[in-house]
Amino acid sequence: MQLTHFTDLGIRVLMYLTHSRPEPIKISEIVEQFQVPRNHLIKVVNKLAKLEWVLTTRGRNGGLQLAIAPTSLTLGTIIRQLEGCSQLIDCEKAKCKLSVGCQVKSFLDNGLKAFYEEMNRYTLADTVKGQTGNNIIKMHMSYA
Amino acid sequence: MQLTHFTDLGIRVLMYLTHSRPEPIKISEIVEQFQVPRNHLIKVVNKLAKLEWVLTTRGRNGGLQLAIAPTSLTLGTIIRQLEGCSQLIDCEKAKCKLSVGCQVKSFLDNGLKAFYEEMNRYTLADTVKGQTGNNIIKMHMSYA
Numbered sequence: 001m002q003l004t005h006f007t008d009l010g011i012r013v014l015m016y017l018t019h020s021r022p023e024p025i026k027i028s029e030i031v032e033q034f035q036v037p038r039n040h041l042i043k044v045v046n047k048l049a050k051l052e053w054v055l056t057t058r059g060r061n062g063g064l065q066l067a068i069a070p071t072s073l074t075l076g077t078i079i080r081q082l083e084g085c086s087q088l089i090d091c092e093k094a095k096c097k098l099s100v101g102c103q104v105k106s107f108l109d110n111g112l113k114a115f116y117e118e119m120n121r122y123t124l125a126d127t128v129k130g131q132t133g134n135n136i137i138k139m140h141m142s143y144a
Numbered sequence: 145m146q147l148t149h150f151t152d153l154g155i156r157v158l159m160y161l162t163h164s165r166p167e168p169i170k171i172s173e174i175v176e177q178f179q180v181p182r183n184h185l186i187k188v189v190n191k192l193a194k195l196e197w198v199l200t201t202r203g204r205n206g207g208l209q210l211a212i213a214p215t216s217l218t219l220g221t222i223i224r225q226l227e228g229c230s231q232l233i234d235c236e237k238a239k240c241k242l243s244v245g246c247q248v249k250s251f252l253d254n255g256l257k258a259f260y261e262e263m264n265r266y267t268l269a270d271t272v273k274g275q276t277g278n279n280i281i282k283m284h285m286s287y288a
Contacts, residue, residue, distance in 0.1 A: 001145060001146065001147055001148070001151075001223075001227050001229070001232065002145065002229060002231070002232055002233065002234070003145055003232050003233050003252075004145070007145075008233050011248060012242055015242055015246070015248070016242070075248070075251055079145075083145050085145070085146060087146070088145065088146055088147050089146065089147050089152050090146070098156055098159055098160070098272075102159070102271065102272075103266070103270060103271050103272070103273060104155060104159070104219070104271050107219055107262075107263065107266045107270070107271065108147075108263075110262050111259045111260075111262040111263045112259065113262075114258040114259055114261065114262040115255045115256070115258055115259040116255075117258065118251075118254050118255040118257075118258040119251065119252075119255045122247070122251045126247060126251070127246065127247050127248050127251065128242075128246070128247070129247060
């Protein structure tokens with residue numbers, strides 16, 4: 001049970017932008033910082049833009065900027081939106097013969113609800129609280 | 145974020161055995177019921193035997209039997225043991241540059257704790273409560 005790479009990268013992009021310089025951040029900077037395939041990053045950025053959490057601008061001075069206050073976006077909302085699948089097991093895919101009367105799915109749904117309730121206690125701003133003035137700032141300085 | 149196929153099948157094997165006839169259940173019966181590769185099932189069964197939740201006996205009348213009372217095994221314990229990995233993200237694998245001071249991992253750990261607390265409210269016996277006298281019994285009858 002792990003978050004998808006898509007969600008993982010989405011969270012990191014949002015964290016990076018939370019600590020970014022005022023000007024837009026280039027895709028190439030994030031590719032280099034996180035050592036991820038550009039195509040994979042672009043898919044993630046497109047999703048973040050569609051959710052209106054990230055603003056993308058084109059041109060020589062274009063790039064990515066956070067479009068939302070980091071204090072207003074919870075980690076629960078981020079994970080729920082980026083994960084896509086909202087179920088821990090796919091009873092249909094396996095055509096499970098135990099499905100009639102099976103309680104597992106509803107128990108897992110309750111577990112997931114408890115997980116998201118906990119995740120909604122934290123905002124994007126909280127995730128980078130320990131990073132003020134340290135490595136992210138240094139990373140950005142090297143691109144300034 | 146989904147349970148692994150390994151965990152998914154492990155839960156189903158335990159549920160099947162919870163409703164089984166008194167005599168040992170053949171591996172071939174479970175392969176046919178769940179339409180899973182025999183090798184995959186054997187790996188799962190070996191793990192369940194190692195955990196001392198399932199008793200395996202060899203020979204013509206051999207097979208699988210539950211070795212533990214279904215009321216004494218929680219769904220949380222089952223999932224935690226079968227999942228293997230206890231973290232929702234692997235910060236080391238990606239060599240994440242945000243790791244210093246990053247709060248995400250500890251927030252996710254708290255979320256996972258909330259998930260398992262909820263899962264520990266349910267036992268293996270609870271998972272099949274809706275199934276007494278219905279499809280599982282019918283499945284077994286076809287093999288009696």
